[in-house]
Amino acid sequence: MVRTATAQQGSAAAPATVLASAATGVIDLIERNRGDPDSILGNARVRSVDLSSPYNELILAQFCNLFEEAARQTGNDNFGLHFGKSFRPQHLGAIGYAAISSPTLYTALRNMEVYFPAHQGQSSFGLIPDGDMLWLSYRIFDPHIEQRRQDAELSIGMFLNIFRHALGQDWTPLEIRFEHQAPDGASEHEKVFGAPVRFGRRTNAFAFRRCELNTRMPTQDPYLFSVIEPFLKSRFDLSRNPEDFASKVRNQIKLHLGDVAPTISEMAEIFGMSDHSFHRELREHGLTFQELVTAARKELALHYVNDPTIPLTEVAHSLGYSELSAFSRAFRGWTGLSPQRYRRSR
Structure with a gap:
């Protein structure tokens, strides 16, 4: 595992980080939106070499700034939404492979919940029961990160694609919620997610039926999971x-x-x-x-x-x-x- 130059290993005050795998494909999307990758990366204080390996660590605040800056410079206010929509679970790296190699959707989510701190710091990922529904909730708790709309939208898109990996590409959640206020052009969110979208809520989350947890993952692979788990454990014990x-x-x-x-x-x-x-x-x-x-x-x-x-x-x-x-x-x-x-x- 390689740390970026700005991450301080062993320091109690070290900033929260995220594995660079979460940014897989961002340069391509910037270019498709006619943006300047060098300018966007520079303003976000992210080096191109930081994105060269999925095992590199990015400072979480700079990761969020990267997508906020990409939205600003490309003029695509829904940059994060589009990034998350097309993001494949495998591109999340170790935690993505841990999910899709699990036997069921329930164990996939449980493994992600347990090992999410190995992927991203000062953040929460977990299930909240609500009658015959469940909410998958995601939030960043780092108080230094104020601008995180793009991250919230791309992250919910990523997590939805893990469900679609199990339940089929036509699957849709019951409802989507975001912390941030409704942006201009918010009608596109309901088209992308195929569900009602509410803004200005307590957390970023989506609702689904409890019975869907029993769905078997089509790519379950106990051997692959046994290879990945030690790496995740080494980062979070x-x-x-x-x-x-x-x-x-x-x-x-x-x-x-x-x-x-x-x-x-x-x-x-x-x-x-x-x-x-x-x-x-x-x-x-x-x-x-x-x-x-x-x-x-x-x-x-x-x-x-x-x-x-x-x-x-x-x-x-x-x-x-x-x-x-x-x-x-x-x-x-x-x-x-x-x-x-x-x-x-x-």
Whole structure:
């Protein structure tokens, strides 16, 4: 595995990264849109050599900037949407092959959820139950990355193509949701996804039927998965890296926060552990579950309060607080300001 010149190995303050495989084909799409690859890469501070191997690491902020800059310079406001639409699962590299070599769609998604931090940092990928439906949710939590519309749209397109690999190219989700506000030309999104698209929502996600998880992957290959898994494990080992473990648990808590906070038993099940084993992991890393719940709530609270379009009562309920007053007390403890004053100050 090769790191780019700007990624700092071994530093606690190292920025979040993503494997360069996620940018496979971006130069071709820039050229088809009559853009200047050198100018776009230069402005995004990405070198062409950084894209030469799928195992190279790109700083996630620069990866997002690459697609934002490509949309700006080519005049194609839906650049990320088009990139994700045509992206083949194999081009995601190790995690893409892990998905399509799995026996069923369920195990494909489970393997992606477990090993997603090996592919991309400070991000969440996971399933959220909703009656007889499930939502596949994806978000970047790096607070330094503010412009990420293109990444959200290309990523949802990539993940949809894993479903279409199993369910056929005509398969469509039940609904699509994005964090960002509706852009100009948003009608094209429904044509591309074949489903209703909602903007300005809590996360980037799409809904599908729970029964579809049982679909067998047409390219299941246990041997290929056995070759890929050690590489993914080498990049992300919960027991070896305490900070990765804490980050992974926090991100899962964020995905499952709702009217009430998830329980420790629910988190243990998500990680495929018994309650006892999960408790032991927390102790060995010097963590408590309540600390992680509080940290997850704080990170999400700061994100939501920064968005003036989200009512504060909705923020409170999204974080598992039954009343706005309880949320306001917690927020004041974190920042020294009430949510209202903090929002005005920003």
